[in-house]
Amino acid sequence: MIQRQKGCHDIYGREAKVWKYIDQVIDALMEKYNYTYMRTPIFEATELFHRGVGETTDIVTKESYDFEDKGGRKITLRPEGTAGIVRAYIENKMYGDPNQPVKVYYNGTMYRYERPQSGRDRELTQFGMEILGSDDPFSDAEIISAAVNLYKMLGLKEIKVNLNSLGDNASREAYRKALVEYFKPHIKDFCEDCQERLEKNPLRILDCKVDQENEILKNAPKTLDYLNEESRDRFEKVQEFLDIMQIDYSINPNIVRGLDYYNHTVFEIEAKVEGFGSNNVLGGGGRYNGLVNQLDGPETPCVGFATGIGRLAMAIELEQVKLPIVEDIDLFLLYVNDDEKKYAAYLAQELRLAGFIVDTEYTGRGLKAQFKQADRLNAKFTCVLNSEDLNNNEVHIKNNQTKEEDIISLDVLIYYLDEKINAGMAEDFMEGECECGHHHGEEHECCGHGHCHHEEE
RNA sequence: GCGCCGUUGGUGAAGUGGUUAACACGCUAGUUUGUGGCACUAGUAUGCGUGAGUUCGAUUCUCACACGACGCCCCA
Numbered sequence: 001m002i003q004r005q006k007g008c009h010d011i012y013g014r015e016a017k018v019w020k021y022i023d024q025v026i027d028a029l030m031e032k033y034n035y036t037y038m039r040t041p042i043f044e045a046t047e048l049f050h051r052g053v054g055e056t057t058d059i060v061t062k063e064s065y066d067f068e069d070k071g072g073r074k075i076t077l078r079p080e081g082t083a084g085i086v087r088a089y090i091e092n093k094m095y096g097d098p099n100q101p102v103k104v105y106y107n108g109t110m111y112r113y114e115r116p117q118s119g120r121d122r123e124l125t126q127f128g129m130e131i132l133g134s135d136d137p138f139s140d141a142e143i144i145s146a147a148v149n150l151y152k153m154l155g156l157k158e159i160k161v162n163l164n165s166l167g168d169n170a171s172r173e174a175y176r177k178a179l180v181e182y183f184k185p186h187i188k189d190f191c192e193d194c195q196e197r198l199e200k201n202p203l204r205i206l207d208c209k210v211d212q213e214n215e216i217l218k219n220a221p222k223t224l225d226y227l228n229e230e231s232r233d234r235f236e237k238v239q240e241f242l243d244i245m246q247i248d249y250s251i252n253p254n255i256v257r258g259l260d261y262y263n264h265t266v267f268e269i270e271a272k273v274e275g276f277g278s279n280n281v282l283g284g285g286g287r288y289n290g291l292v293n294q295l296d297g298p299e300t301p302c303v304g305f306a307t308g309i310g311r312l313a314m315a316i317e318l319e320q321v322k323l324p325i326v327e328d329i330d331l332f333l334l335y336v337n338d339d340e341k342k343y344a345a346y347l348a349q350e351l352r353l354a355g356f357i358v359d360t361e362y363t364g365r366g367l368k369a370q371f372k373q374a375d376r377l378n379a380k381f382t383c384v385l386n387s388e389d390l391n392n393n394e395v396h397i398k399n400n401q402t403k404e405e406d407i408i409s410l411d412v413l414i415y416y417l418d419e420k421i422n423a424g425m426a427e428d429f430m431e432g433e434c435e436c437g438h439h440h441g442e443e444h445e446c447c448g449h450g451h452c453h454h455e456e457e
Numbered sequence: 458g459c460g461c462c463g464u465u466g467g468u469g470a471a472g473u474g475g476u477u478a479a480c481a482c483g484c485u486a487g488u489u490u491g492u493g494g495c496a497c498u499a500g501u502a503u504g505c506g507u508g509a510g511u512u513c514g515a516u517u518c519u520c521a522c523a524c525g526a527c528g529c530c531c532c533a
């Protein structure tokens with residue numbers, strides 16, 4: 001048997017519904033913030049990630065899916081979304097768009113050659129948003145607020161925003177140097193990993209799990225002390241805007257991001273959910289003012305955010321968030337002989353076009369088994385088709401909860417079901433407005449409830 | 458890349474170096490001559506991740522590999 005590739009998943013059933021729901025919330029949220037959807041290729045020139053994400057990052061050096069295509073081109077499956085967006089921004093000269101800044105979002109699969117564990121797969125799906133062409137701290141705060149709002153809209157109760165500033169490139173470098181100097185004399189007292197980190201990524205020593213209690217670590221210089229005045233001022237403004245938007249956050253000087261292109265604002269958002277594995281960071285982002293220029297575009301200040309949909313779905317499940325996912329059907333049609341089957345085909349067609357969720361029998365089961373199937377599907381109504389009713393132009397229709405059965409003429413069947421299902425059983429429709437904002441009785445298809453409650457006069 | 462644990466049917470699983478691999482759920486059919494969801498009865502694995510080795514004989518022991526779970530590194 002051919003198995004799926006390591007670290008990949010088949011998503012179906014309820015899980016697929018959760019994913020789809022998340023996508024819908026994302027689209028709705030992005031519409032409100034006026035970001036436009038953008039798709040870029042899943043593979044790009046290898047060089048893009050080397051120059052964009054950074055030669056020294058693990059994502060590029062150890063975890064990238066590289067290959068050569070038949071024309072000998074060096075190709076890499078994208079490990080993250082920002083580099084591709086920036087490439088497209090430059091290539092399509094979006095910096096010349098009269099509508100500035102450019103606000104876009106993406107939602108797609110990324111690939112990293114890693115050892116899978118909880119919350120970490122080789123194929124992962126990320127939603128991300130970017131503002132290209134704004135240097136205003138307000139835009140940093142907008143990105144963070146949008147991220148927080150997304151998590152809240154999805155029903156996550158406890159999330160924590162960790163905020164930090166790396167400063168501009170000069171202060172970032174100065175800090176790094178200071179840190180190496182500081183740790184160097186004491187590095188023997190640290191764990192093996194930290195000894196390696198010293199040259200490679202000294203900032204990582206700060207959030208080492210092993211050496212957390214080390215006094216030397218506790219007294220290490222802080223990023224914020226190395227910010228120049230401009231950087232500090234910018235960082236304060238970001239916080240000011242977050243306060244105005246009433247977004248909770250905590251300053252965490254140990255937040256460092258894994259990608260080289262970040263400067264100034266960086267943040268991570270973690271979920272505090274019982275049962276979450278060690279990878280509880282849902283998303284993160286920050287400012288990357290140098291990247292566009294580094295990839296041969298004009299100097300362009302940018303800020304962005306990305307979140308893993310898989311982790312998000314996991315958090316939602318662990319929180320046992322009740323999502324508005326449709327898990328039942330309106331009507332199940334039962335039949336036994338061929339004439340009745342044709343009748344079922346006819347009725348299913350009519351009722352589906354009228355907007356009802358209809359299912360029926362396809363495997364030749366007996367009536368008893370068909371009833372079981374109707375129960376499994378949570379059918380609100382069942383309807384056993386029989387030849388006599390057919391001749392009389394009517395159907396026996398049974399409410400599957402109350403067990404009441406009515407004999408209804410075909411002429412009024414649609415109105416009957418509309419009444420029972422949309423008015424009698426669903427409270428959402430009692431207020432005179434459908435969930436999409438249309439008044440009942442108005443013809444519309446935007447929310448999938450094209451059969452909204454008709455006005456009763 | 459490193460560490461630890463695991464891999465038995467559609468599902469959850471028990472179990473043994475040697476005839477028919479428990480049990481439960483599910484599914485299908487019957488009791489009920491076209492109205493179910495309960496109950497009872499019957500049926501439902503050419504097979505115990507893959508390959509090799511030890512053995513008269515392995516699902517059970519050994520090794521390798523693959524995959525899964527969790528952790529480190531790193532990241533979403």
